[in-house]
Amino acid sequence: MPVVIDSDCINCDMCVPECPNEAIIMGAAHYVVDLDKCTECEGFYSEPACIPVCPVDCMTLIADTKA
Numbered sequence: 001m002p003v004v005i006d007s008d009c010i011n012c013d014m015c016v017p018e019c020p021n022e023a024i025i026m027g028a029a030h031y032v033v034d035l036d037k038c039t040e041c042e043g044f045y046s047e048p049a050c051i052p053v054c055p056v057d058c059m060t061l062i063a064d065t066k067a
């Protein structure tokens with residue numbers, strides 16, 4: 001279940017240093033999560049480290065789209 005960032009992202013950079021996998025990268029208009037790198041912080045934290053630091057709540061866990 002990776003995290004996705006929606007268009008409410010204000011590019012505040014708060015989440016970027018929280019990610020142990022460097023999965024949060026700048027996209028065309030706002031930050032996005034590299035779905036191949038996001039592990040939901042497994043092995044590092046008990047829950048996603050990025051979601052709680054986002055000031056606009058634009059990060060969401062989604063169901064894994066891969067089989």
Ligand code: SF4
Pocket residue numbers: 002003018019020021022023024033037038039040041042047048049050051
């Ligand atoms: S859930 Fe963890 S691994 Fe995934 S983007 Fe957020 S901080 Fe990075």
Ligand code: SF4
Pocket residue numbers: 005008009010011012013014015016031053054055056057058059
């Ligand atoms: S913390 Fe939220 S608003 Fe800030 S860059 Fe990350 S996703 Fe965007």
